Amino acid sequence: MVVxxxxxxxxxxSNVAHxxxxxxxxxxxxxxxxxxxxFIYAASVGSLSVRIMVxxxxxxxxxxxxxxxxxxxxxxxxxxxxxxxxxxxxxxxEIGGRYHVTAKGRRWVQYGASLKRALGVGAGG
Numbered sequence: 001m002v003v004x005x006x007x008x009x010x011x012x013x014s015n016v017a018h019x020x021x022x023x024x025x026x027x028x029x030x031x032x033x034x035x036x037x038x039f040i041y042a043a044s045v046g047s048l049s050v051r052i053m054v055x056x057x058x059x060x061x062x063x064x065x066x067x068x069x070x071x072x073x074x075x076x077x078x079x080x081x082x083x084x085x086x087x088x089x090x091x092x093x094e095i096g097g098r099y100h101v102t103a104k105g106r107r108w109v110q111y112g113a114s115l116k117r118a119l120g121v122g123a124g125g
């Protein structure tokens with residue numbers, strides 16, 4: 001996202017009127033908008049932390065708002081949902097009560113690790 005903003009700023013600051021410059025600006029603006037939308041969507045829909053805090057605000061007068069929010073949105077339930085999703089996508093499989101990463105899952109892990117290295121994202125990012 002930072003690179004896209006830098007490209008847009010640099011292209012707008014220059015006086016070059018080439019069609020490629022316009023295309024790069026449009027692509028960069030699209031990428032910035034897309035990344036912003038995905039970030040906001042993921043934070044509002046998929047984040048356990050956000051869901052717990054929203055529930056706490058709804059229950060705020062109650063002294064046990066945190067405990068009630070955690071009971072409603074338990075980390076175990078979210079973990080189970082993610083496990084089922086990984087199984088549905090055939091990224092992991094359960095054999096004899098143990099989970100194993102499939103060949104497809106291994107490819108996705110390699111892609112994800114490469115992307116994290118390229119973006120300089122550390123552990124947990």
